[in-house]
Amino acid sequence: MTRFSAWSVFWNGITGQKGWGRQWRDPEPKPHYDIVIVGGGLHGLATAYYLAANHGLKNIAVLEKGWLGGGNAGRNTTIVRSNYARPGNREFYEHSLKLWENLSHELNYNVMFSQRSHIALLHSPGAIDAAARNYNTMRMTGTPDAEIWDLAALKRAVPHLNYSDTARFPIMGAAVQKRAGTARHDAVAWGYARGADAHGVDILQQCEVQGIARDGDSVSTLETSRGSIRAGKVAFAVAGNTSRLWNMAGLGKLPIESHKLQAFVSEPLKPLLDQVVVFGIGGAHFYMSQSDKGGMVFGGDLDWYKSYAQRGNLPIVQDVSEAAMSILPCLGRVKLLRHWSGLVDMSMDGTHFICKTPLANLYLNAGWNYGGFKATPASGWYFADLIANDRPHDRIRNYDLKRFERGLQIDERGAGPDPKLHG
Amino acid sequence: MIRIPCPFCGTRDHSEFTYGGDGTIEYPALDAPKEDWHDAVFLRDNVCGMQLETWHHVHGCRMWLLVERDTLTHEIHSVRPAHPGLAAMFETDQEAGE
Ligand SMILES: Cc1cc2nc3c(=O)[nH]c(=O)nc-3n(C[C@H](O)[C@H](O)[C@H](O)COP(=O)(O)OP(=O)(O)OC[C@H]3O[C@@H](n4cnc5c(N)ncnc54)[C@H](O)[C@@H]3O)c2cc1C
Ligand SMILES: [Zn+2]
Numbered sequence: 001m002t003r004f005s006a007w008s009v010f011w012n013g014i015t016g017q018k019g020w021g022r023q024w025r026d027p028e029p030k031p032h033y034d035i036v037i038v039g040g041g042l043h044g045l046a047t048a049y050y051l052a053a054n055h056g057l058k059n060i061a062v063l064e065k066g067w068l069g070g071g072n073a074g075r076n077t078t079i080v081r082s083n084y085a086r087p088g089n090r091e092f093y094e095h096s097l098k099l100w101e102n103l104s105h106e107l108n109y110n111v112m113f114s115q116r117s118h119i120a121l122l123h124s125p126g127a128i129d130a131a132a133r134n135y136n137t138m139r140m141t142g143t144p145d146a147e148i149w150d151l152a153a154l155k156r157a158v159p160h161l162n163y164s165d166t167a168r169f170p171i172m173g174a175a176v177q178k179r180a181g182t183a184r185h186d187a188v189a190w191g192y193a194r195g196a197d198a199h200g201v202d203i204l205q206q207c208e209v210q211g212i213a214r215d216g217d218s219v220s221t222l223e224t225s226r227g228s229i230r231a232g233k234v235a236f237a238v239a240g241n242t243s244r245l246w247n248m249a250g251l252g253k254l255p256i257e258s259h260k261l262q263a264f265v266s267e268p269l270k271p272l273l274d275q276v277v278v279f280g281i282g283g284a285h286f287y288m289s290q291s292d293k294g295g296m297v298f299g300g301d302l303d304w305y306k307s308y309a310q311r312g313n314l315p316i317v318q319d320v321s322e323a324a325m326s327i328l329p330c331l332g333r334v335k336l337l338r339h340w341s342g343l344v345d346m347s348m349d350g351t352h353f354i355c356k357t358p359l360a361n362l363y364l365n366a367g368w369n370y371g372g373f374k375a376t377p378a379s380g381w382y383f384a385d386l387i388a389n390d391r392p393h394d395r396i397r398n399y400d401l402k403r404f405e406r407g408l409q410i411d412e413r414g415a416g417p418d419p420k421l422h423g
Numbered sequence: 424m425i426r427i428p429c430p431f432c433g434t435r436d437h438s439e440f441t442y443g444g445d446g447t448i449e450y451p452a453l454d455a456p457k458e459d460w461h462d463a464v465f466l467r468d469n470v471c472g473m474q475l476e477t478w479h480h481v482h483g484c485r486m487w488l489l490v491e492r493d494t495l496t497h498e499i500h501s502v503r504p505a506h507p508g509l510a511a512m513f514e515t516d517q518e519a520g521e
Binding site for chain 1: 424425436437438441442444458461462464465466467468469470471474476494495496497
């Protein structure tokens with residue numbers, strides 16, 4: 001693998017960009033691997049990278065049924081933040097944010113992490129109080145950049161929002177995390193893939209797991225579209241397809257439902273919005289940022305019914321457009337270019353699972369809801385730690401499948417055990 | 424848009440309805456062991472394919488319906504009232520009509 005540097009960019013610039021080679025190999029599957037990761041999204045690739053880089057493990061494969069980053073990895077709205085308030089989550093996401101801050105250097109690959117601030121609009125004194133409680137909790141537990149802004153500060157930073165007093169929900173202030181922002185999702189998948197490959201990990205695309213053979217209480221062989229693969233340890237990181245894999249392993253039910261979530265991008269505009277802005281009140285749920293190419297990137301609610309179809313419905317297009325117009329009316333004549341949807345693994349309390357399973361050599365990474373992009377580095381870091389050491393790190397002890405049996409729900413939203421409500 | 428044929432109102436856009444969830448869940452007796460309640464509240468088959476599920480015609484007749492829908496293609500196979508008594512009534516009506 002050639003390392004990227006200012007010099008290599010310069011040299012290729014003056015020699016016609018002819019010096020760039022493949023960034024990762026395209027190997028044939030081997031009959032046996034010590035560790036097989038199913039799912040070549042962000043979490044699977046990050047896990048493979050940290051297994052090799054942090055734990056020095058060899059003979060690892062990542063199996064992806066389509067192409068790298070073709071799942072939620074390449075479909076999300078790329079928001080990265082750590083403004084979580086429940087114990088466990090805030091430490092986990094803050095660790096993730098710290099890993100993000102050094103990720104381009106760690107991977108020698110520009111993931112275009114842009115810490116442009118995450119601004120959540122507030123519309124009532126009650127909402128300001130609730131946000132102050134959460135953001136004070138963050139400040140006291142290791143996230144120093146949590147701020148509550150009054151209207152004057154908000155108007156200075158984002159002057160062109162709809163500040164009308166007669167709006168249905170007038171804006172009264174904002175909860176702000178300044179180190180939050182966005183990153184280039186494809187680059188994150190490619191960067192981890194390239195890094196893992198450089199450590200000898202085999203990345204096998206067009207390799208779908210279609211059946212799972214067990215030897216008593218462990219997984220023995222994966223039947224794939226590219227032949228049988230025996231595995232010492234198996235790890236699932238397949239997002240919305242988790243229940244299907246779980247069934248192939250003969251394991252029954254899970255506290256997860258698959259739903260679809262849409263994203264939207266407009267035609268490219270000149271620089272218009274420097275931050276991530278979030279609008280959520282009275283049934284509206286909307287977040288937007290501007291990509292480096294100039295497109296306005298929008299996201300909203302789930303499509304509201306369980307689905308495995310990776311295509312979005314029209315009522316949400318209307319919802320999201322209405323929300324966009326109500327907070328940034330200058331978008332009125334802008335055309336939406338594309339919308340698409342991804343298959344998200346909604347869990348019963350809105351929090352994820354990184355854990356061991358009823359099978360001795362099977363490990364699970366799932367339940368990422370809307371929020372698995374920001375979690376990518378920490379998810380891979382802790383999942384690799386779990387697989388390598390065969391025991392959960394203290395910090396992920398409560399991300400197991402049994403927490404509901406213990407009466408524990410890590411429910412940031414306070415929405416209760418209904419997966420579609422954990423947006 | 425999914426179009427749901429409501430037995431009471433006729434075929435309507437899904438945006439008139441609220442999705443309930445898995446229609447196969449049987450809630451245990453109130454004094455059942457807590458393990459049974461755990462399973463009913465927290466665990467799901469999460470079927471990819473034909474699923475029995477509940478919908479509430481909240482902007483229509485406000486009746487709860489049991490719908491068989493393919494969760495991959497969104498094709499609807501059958502719709503009936505969730506209330507067993509009403510469902511039985513509908514069936515006898517249909518038989519009488521035949
Ligand atoms: C529209 C949208 C917007 C989002 N916005 C944000 C956001 O702003 N911020 C944020 O933090 N998170 C966001 N998320 C969530 C985030 O994208 C996901 O939680 C995260 O990408 C999931 O992890 P992943 O990348 O590993 O999943 P995926 O990329 O979906 O990876 C899973 C992979 O498994 C593969 N697979 C499935 N079955 C098999 C099989 N049988 N054999 C082999 N491979 C298989 C799939 O092809 C897929 O590539 C968003 C999600 C969506 C859909
Ligand atoms: Zn009706």
